[in-house]
Amino acid sequence: MRLKGKVAIITGGTSGIGKATALLFADEGANLVVTGRRVELGKAVEAECRQRGVRCVFVETDHSKMEDCRRVVETALKEFGQIDILFNNAGIVTKGTAETTSEETWQSTIDINITAVWRMSKLALPQMKKQGRGVIVNNGSDWSVVAGKDAFPYVMSKGAVGMMTKAMALDYARDGIRVNAVCPGDTFVDRWMEKGYFEGDEKVVLEQAIKEASEYLPMGRFGTPEEIAKAVLFLASDDSSFMTGHLLLVDGGNTAQ
Numbered sequence: 001m002r003l004k005g006k007v008a009i010i011t012g013g014t015s016g017i018g019k020a021t022a023l024l025f026a027d028e029g030a031n032l033v034v035t036g037r038r039v040e041l042g043k044a045v046e047a048e049c050r051q052r053g054v055r056c057v058f059v060e061t062d063h064s065k066m067e068d069c070r071r072v073v074e075t076a077l078k079e080f081g082q083i084d085i086l087f088n089n090a091g092i093v094t095k096g097t098a099e100t101t102s103e104e105t106w107q108s109t110i111d112i113n114i115t116a117v118w119r120m121s122k123l124a125l126p127q128m129k130k131q132g133r134g135v136i137v138n139n140g141s142d143w144s145v146v147a148g149k150d151a152f153p154y155v156m157s158k159g160a161v162g163m164m165t166k167a168m169a170l171d172y173a174r175d176g177i178r179v180n181a182v183c184p185g186d187t188f189v190d191r192w193m194e195k196g197y198f199e200g201d202e203k204v205v206l207e208q209a210i211k212e213a214s215e216y217l218p219m220g221r222f223g224t225p226e227e228i229a230k231a232v233l234f235l236a237s238d239d240s241s242f243m244t245g246h247l248l249l250v251d252g253g254n255t256a257q
């Protein structure tokens with residue numbers, strides 16, 4: 001029960017890493033506000049969290065809209081009166097080179113992967129300052145620290161998440177607020193098989209993906225959302241009380257090569 005009595009906002013908690021984190025945080029005793037656009041999945045996560053004995057509210061949210069982001073923070077304060085943890089997790093994975101990236105893809109990548117992180121932080125920070133404590137965990141990527149091919153807009157956005165993390169950490173260290181990023185390597189999520197690895201890609205064929213991972217990843221396998229959630233828990237809890245401005249790679253050794 002490392003988060004007992006804490007209130008956490010998890011953006012993009014309808015699937016993947018966000019969902020796994022919501023369930024782990026519920027197991028650890030946190031009350032939760034979970035966001036996303038897919039209402040049915042969000043409601044299911046809300047129910048699963050409640051079954052674990054905590055309070056949980058799903059808020060249908062499009063994080064590209066400031067008014068939606070504001071509603072999330074208002075809901076947290078109305079329901080729970082405090083915000084201890086903000087996990088800026090919602091994100092999209094977009095492909096392209098500098099030449100092939102369209103204006104639309106560039107803008108949507110910035111809107112969700114960068115601006116939503118800033119918006120949610122801007123809205124939650126005043127409450128955290130008032131409390132004299134708070135933790136923000138941003139979801140970066142191993143591509144926050146190294147680049148990958150044909151993923152120009154995504155790599156750009158995750159690089160920005162890394163520097164937003166460090167800049168916010170410095171600005172708020174004396175307010176008792178810690179800001180860190182979890183940087184996952186390839187983590188197998190349902191989306192890959194439903195929509196593809198990148199937005200608009202072909203769906204991933206499980207057997208083929210597992211074979212490829214066994215060749216290019218040092219540990220020979222993808223990560224799981226649950227493994228990433230454990231690192232988020234570490235950064236969100238007092239176990240990491242002397243860490244701020246840190247990018248925590250959880251990538252099975254991918255960036256060591």
Ligand SMILES: NC(=O)c1ccc[n+]([C@@H]2O[C@H](COP(=O)([O-])OP(=O)(O)OC[C@H]3O[C@@H](n4cnc5c(N)ncnc54)[C@H](OP(=O)(O)O)[C@@H]3O)[C@@H](O)[C@H]2O)c1
Pocket residue numbers: 011012013014015016017018035036037038039061062063064089090091092093112139140141142183184185186187188189190191
């Ligand atoms: N899986 C990996 O290999 C990997 C590696 C490094 C980093 N990451 C990062 O991990 C985070 C979570 O991704 P995932 O891999 O767990 O995939 P995912 O299952 O597709 O999760 C993405 C989440 O973001 C939400 N989201 C996307 N756009 C949104 C919007 N406009 N408004 C509100 N919510 C939005 C989605 O909810 P709705 O669709 O319901 O809106 C969903 O809950 C992302 O930031 C991603 O970049 C993933």
